[in-house]
Amino acid sequence: MILEAPRQPLHVVDIPAPKPDATQVLVKVAACAVCRTDLHVMDGELPKPKLPLVPGHEIVGIVVKKGKDVQRFKIGDRVGIPWLGWTCGECEFCRSERENLCDRARFTGYTLDGGYAEFMVADERFCFPIPKNYSDAEAAPLLCAGLIGYRSLAKTGNAKRLGIYGFGAAAHIVAQIARFQGREIFAFTRRSDLEAQAFAKSLGAVWAGDSEAPPPTPLDAAIIFAPVGPLVPLALRAVAKGGIVVCGGIHMSNIPSFPYDLLWQERTLCSVANLTRHDGEEFFALAPRVPVRTTIQMFPLTEANAVLSRLRSGQIHGAAVLVP
Ligand SMILES: [Zn+2]
Ligand SMILES: [Zn+2]
Numbered sequence: 001m002i003l004e005a006p007r008q009p010l011h012v013v014d015i016p017a018p019k020p021d022a023t024q025v026l027v028k029v030a031a032c033a034v035c036r037t038d039l040h041v042m043d044g045e046l047p048k049p050k051l052p053l054v055p056g057h058e059i060v061g062i063v064v065k066k067g068k069d070v071q072r073f074k075i076g077d078r079v080g081i082p083w084l085g086w087t088c089g090e091c092e093f094c095r096s097e098r099e100n101l102c103d104r105a106r107f108t109g110y111t112l113d114g115g116y117a118e119f120m121v122a123d124e125r126f127c128f129p130i131p132k133n134y135s136d137a138e139a140a141p142l143l144c145a146g147l148i149g150y151r152s153l154a155k156t157g158n159a160k161r162l163g164i165y166g167f168g169a170a171a172h173i174v175a176q177i178a179r180f181q182g183r184e185i186f187a188f189t190r191r192s193d194l195e196a197q198a199f200a201k202s203l204g205a206v207w208a209g210d211s212e213a214p215p216p217t218p219l220d221a222a223i224i225f226a227p228v229g230p231l232v233p234l235a236l237r238a239v240a241k242g243g244i245v246v247c248g249g250i251h252m253s254n255i256p257s258f259p260y261d262l263l264w265q266e267r268t269l270c271s272v273a274n275l276t277r278h279d280g281e282e283f284f285a286l287a288p289r290v291p292v293r294t295t296i297q298m299f300p301l302t303e304a305n306a307v308l309s310r311l312r313s314g315q316i317h318g319a320a321v322l323v324p
């Protein structure tokens with residue numbers, strides 16, 4: 001499936017399988033999860049995508065061919081391919097363990113072709129082995145919803161009472177890890193989305209309600225996964241003194257102005273950008289111990305356009321996964 005230009009539907013096209021470079025593997029795609037970032041790319045909300053582009057950055061597949069310098073994987077191995085597809089290794093960010101901020105980073109399904117396809121190439125240095133106890137489709141959402149969710153959660157430090165705004169794919173994974181770590185989850189959803197609120201409670205949230213509603217008790221931290229700027233002042237209002245608000249998405253509508261009072265008393269507001277390979281190593285070691293279970297809805301790859309509109313209107317609970 002290919003995006004020719006922003007704000008256009010994806011087209012089915014026949015292209016020969018790409019050839020792997022020296023450090024790349026050719027992967028037969030088994031499953032690719034659908035992320036809200038795919039919508040931001042398609043809507044032209046992220047600058048300078050590769051065009052035409054194959055979207056998709058939560059991929060699980062099997063190595064069918066490899067470049068001459070590939071060492072970590074062999075033919076037949078199962079690999080996961082995440083959003084971070086390549087970094088320079090030389091800039092000040094790469095050299096200070098912040099490769100997620102690399103000046104020249106390339107991203108799967110955005111500036112590199114991704115996994116809405118039968119075959120794709122990926123640099124082996126940025127792929128992860130997938131724990132055995134997950135099926136291909138169950139594992140796919142771990143590659144972004146899981147990894148970015150984990151990085152967002154890590155930014156909240158030791159917060160005990162944790163608010164989560166937007167209870168989609170990332171939240172449903174983060175909630176399980178947070179509970180495993182002994183935290184309490186307060187889930188905030190679109191107004192009157194009782195289905196999402198029930199879903200959050202089924203994953204152990206101690207409270208679930210509308211985003212505009214104050215939590216029953218002040219929170220230590222909040223993560224905002226919904227791309228909705230007005231949630232920022234709401235979340236700042238919901239956290240106690242010294243609280244942290246983490247924006248976990250790659251794009252957000254404008255944040256309305258708010259009184260300094262909401263930030264005063266050492267509240268912190270920050271964003272999370274991308275992931276490092278180190279995040280992935282930590283996350284894939286932790287996920288099977290929790291164990292994180294993903295709630296997925298599977299669709300044929302050819303239905304990608306319909307699945308994206310369902311995601312846009314909030315009709316997906318858990319994560320949607322495309323299967324070629
Ligand atoms: Zn994503
Ligand atoms: Zn770099």
